[in-house]
Amino acid sequence: xxxxxxxxxxxxxxxxxxxxxxxxxxxxxxxxxxxxxxxxxxxxxxxxxxxxxxxxxxxxxxxxxxxxxxxxxxxxxxxxxxxxxxxxxxxxxxxxxxxxxxxxxxxxxxxxxxxxxxxxxxxxxxxxxxxxxxxxxxxxxxxxxxxxxxxxxxxxxxxxxxxxxxxxxxxxxxxxxxxxxxxx
Numbered sequence: 001x002x003x004x005x006x007x008x009x010x011x012x013x014x015x016x017x018x019x020x021x022x023x024x025x026x027x028x029x030x031x032x033x034x035x036x037x038x039x040x041x042x043x044x045x046x047x048x049x050x051x052x053x054x055x056x057x058x059x060x061x062x063x064x065x066x067x068x069x070x071x072x073x074x075x076x077x078x079x080x081x082x083x084x085x086x087x088x089x090x091x092x093x094x095x096x097x098x099x100x101x102x103x104x105x106x107x108x109x110x111x112x113x114x115x116x117x118x119x120x121x122x123x124x125x126x127x128x129x130x131x132x133x134x135x136x137x138x139x140x141x142x143x144x145x146x147x148x149x150x151x152x153x154x155x156x157x158x159x160x161x162x163x164x165x166x167x168x169x170x171x172x173x174x175x176x177x178x179x180x181x182x183x184x
Contacts, residue, residue, distance in 0.1 A: 011037035032124050039123035046116060052082030066091075066104050067142065073097075075152065077104050088115070089160040091152055099152040105144025109166040111135045112148055119153035127153065134160075138168060 007017040012033045013024050027033040047053050056062030066077040066089070074095040081087045089106065093099060106112075113133045119125035136146040145168065152158055 005040065010040040035122070035124040039118075042123070043116075050080075050082075050086075050088055051084070052080045052086045052088055055082045064107070066106070066144075073099065075099070075102070079107075087162065089148070090157065091159075092157045093152045093154060096154050098154040101149055102152040103141065103147050103149045105141030106136055106146045106148050107144055108162060109136050109138070109146045109168045110162045111164045111166065112160045113163045114150070114158055115161045116157065116159035117153060118156040118158075125153070125156070131158065133163060136166070 007013075008023045008027075011028055013027055015024060017023070028037060052062070062081050064079040064081065066079060068076055068078075070076070073093075075091065075093050077089070077091040079087050079089050087108075089104070089112065091102075091104060093102075111133055112135075114131040117125075117127060117130050119127040120130070121128055131150045134148055134150050136148050138145060139147050141147045148160065150158065150160075
């Protein structure tokens with residue numbers, strides 16, 4: 001995706017940018033602004049380090065929407081994909097509510113590790129550490145046969161990377177419209 005940073009937003013400038021004046025560099029004396037600047041620099045490095053965020057940027061092949069319809073919880077989730085079978089699972093919570101035991105569906109069974117969490121203390125949040133590594137569970141969730149359950153930060157983002165792929169142990173079944181089980 002394209003970056004939307006401009007003239008001071010990378011460190012949380014308080015006032016709107018004015019074309020005739022300098023940026024308000026004194027804002028960096030505020031600890032939260034300094035943390036915002038650090039967050040932005042780390043986010044830029046994270047973007048550069050993860051090819052799947054930019055490698056297939058002009059095609060629908062580079063993104064898979066997990067859930068764009070969760071308006072009740074104000075959560076958006078998708079997968080960014082690269083050319084070499086790499087992927088990042090991105091979940092955004094746009095509500096001021098931390099969501100414990102939040103579940104999404106995934107196409108790949110495995111052990112997942114949280115690699116980005118916007119709520120960490122070092123960036124101005126309140127979390128001391130990332131979520132623990134989580135293994136997917138078998139079960140239907142929308143069109144997916146694997147689920148991942150974790151805590152989603154309030155007004156924040158959580159990004160997960162597969163640490164180790166696992167083979168599903170059984171075929172998950174669903175019921176068709178007549179209530180008869182179908183193998184999937």
